[in-house]
Amino acid sequence: MSSKKIINIGIIGCGRISGHHARSIVTTNGANLIAVCDLDYSKAEFYMKEFGVKGYINYREMLNLHPEIDTVAIITPSGMHYEHSVEIITKYKKNVIVEKPTFMKPSQVSDVYKLANENNVQVFAVFQNRHNKAVQRVLKGIQNNELGKIRTIAVRVRWCRPQRYYDLAAWRGTYSMDGGCLTNQGIHHIDLLKLLCGEITRVSSSHRTLGSNIEVEDTAVATMEFKNGAIGTLEITTAARPIDYEASISLVCENGLAQIGGIAVNELQVYTPDENTCKLNSEDFSGNVYGNGHAKIYQEIVNSLQSPENKFPVTSEDTFSTIQLLNAFYVSDENQQWVEVSKVGDSKRLGREDNTLADLYRIK
Numbered sequence: 056m057s058s059k060k061i062i063n064i065g066i067i068g069c070g071r072i073s074g075h076h077a078r079s080i081v082t083t084n085g086a087n088l089i090a091v092c093d094l095d096y097s098k099a100e101f102y103m104k105e106f107g108v109k110g111y112i113n114y115r116e117m118l119n120l121h122p123e124i125d126t127v128a129i130i131t132p133s134g135m136h137y138e139h140s141v142e143i144i145t146k147y148k149k150n151v152i153v154e155k156p157t158f159m160k161p162s163q164v165s166d167v168y169k170l171a172n173e174n175n176v177q178v179f180a181v182f183q184n185r186h187n188k189a190v191q192r193v194l195k196g197i198q199n200n201e202l203g204k205i206r207t208i209a210v211r212v213r214w215c216r217p218q219r220y221y222d223l224a225a226w227r228g229t230y231s232m233d234g235g236c237l238t239n240q241g242i243h244h245i246d247l248l249k250l251l252c253g254e255i256t257r258v259s260s261s262h263r264t265l266g267s268n269i270e271v272e273d274t275a276v277a278t279m280e281f282k283n284g285a286i287g288t289l290e291i292t293t294a295a296r297p298i299d300y301e302a303s304i305s306l307v308c309e310n311g312l313a314q315i316g317g318i319a320v321n322e323l324q325v326y327t328p329d330e331n332t333c334k335l336n337s338e339d340f341s342g343n344v345y346g347n348g349h350a351k352i353y354q355e356i357v358n359s360l361q362s363p364e365n366k367f368p369v370t371s372e373d374t375f376s377t378i379q380l381l382n383a384f385y386v387s388d389e390n391q392q393w394v395e396v397s398k399v400g401d402s403k404r405l406g407r408e409d410n411t412l413a414d415l416y417r418i419k
């Protein structure tokens with residue numbers, strides 16, 4: 056019998072993506088789902104029945120009644136991740152698993168990792184597309200120089216999010232709680248850009264709202280310069296109609312083209328150095344646009360909590376640079392000019408304070 060510590064997890068927020076967490080927890084060796092919580096009890100009830108766990112409306116009650124919980128998955132509206140993480144870390148001293156986009160502002164990323172450090176707990180940022188086979192294969196080809204030097208990069212996300220999607224909840228489509236297509240949908244591809252191609256030095260970005268009546272951008276087009284000399288473009292929209300078409304990243308490199316496409320960067324469509332690898336490294340995501348990465352992330356979380364030498368791959372520096380880059384696109388659009396990513400602070404719009412909205416997601 057293994058003597059390794061079991062990681063006891065509680066979930067806050069039982070909405071659309073929470074099933075990927077709950078199912079991943081119950082199927083991960085070394086992880087245990089203790090309780091779930093949602094302001095809407097009927098959503099918690101769903102998992103109470105499915106997994107035989109306790110359910111709550113108030114996460115403070117959940118944490119007080121279950122001191123055995125050592126790790127909390129924060130799956131609340133994006134603009135609440137910061138407030139919820141700060142409380143869970145400082146008052147309850149728990150590790151936090153935070154859904155994308157982690158936090159809205161680079162300053163919030165710094166704050167939370169610092170607090171986690173001071174309280175001797177960890178922060179686990181969720182970027183599950185990193186685990187797509189196609190992404191891993193291209194990363195390997197870059198790391199072992201099979202692809203050679205990267206010359207150009209193109210990100211293209213053409214998804215359909217109609218008005219009814221934004222009307223699902225008050226937080227959607229707002230700068231304070233959600234951000235637009237870059238923050239909600241594109242954050243995955245922004246993270247992958249950095250993972251695959253390294254540091255981005257300068258960006259110039261233009262944003263529009265073209266398909267829905269929302270305050271945030273549903274369309275963004277940007278040009279990027281990379282430290283390694285490559286240049287790239289990014290086109291992200293949720294104003295495609297009437298269906299989702301693609302989320303792709305392609306890299307023109309010294310030794311050929313690497314093109315990852317499909318609905319969610321899940322198909323290796325072209326890989327010049329070894330065309331035979333394409334089929335092997337493509338996954339079918341039909342009916343599951345979120346992919347299969349959450350289970351792999353939970354295994355990494357358990358490994359890292361059981362043995363500190365197993366470092367969780369998304370470091371604080373990683374999360375900071377992703378959110379700084381995200382904010383750089385907004386700052387460029389706000390100032391209508393190229394911006395140096397490393398000098399960017401918080402965008403004026405993203406994650407701006409809105410207590411009326413935040414009060415909907417606070418416990419009284």
Ligand SMILES: NC(=O)c1ccc[n+]([C@@H]2O[C@H](COP(=O)([O-])OP(=O)(O)OC[C@H]3O[C@@H](n4cnc5c(N)ncnc54)[C@H](O)[C@@H]3O)[C@@H](O)[C@H]2O)c1
Binds near residue numbers: 068183224
């Ligand atoms: N990794 C991915 O691919 C992925 C996909 C979808 C969503 N997400 C992220 O997950 C988060 C949630 O998204 P969603 O689509 O599930 O949203 P959702 O609106 O469906 O669910 C959010 C849930 O949080 C609950 N909630 C809010 N405040 C709470 C509180 N104080 N206590 C308990 N419950 C509370 C709400 O009642 C709601 O049920 C967002 O940050 C989003 O960006 C990630």
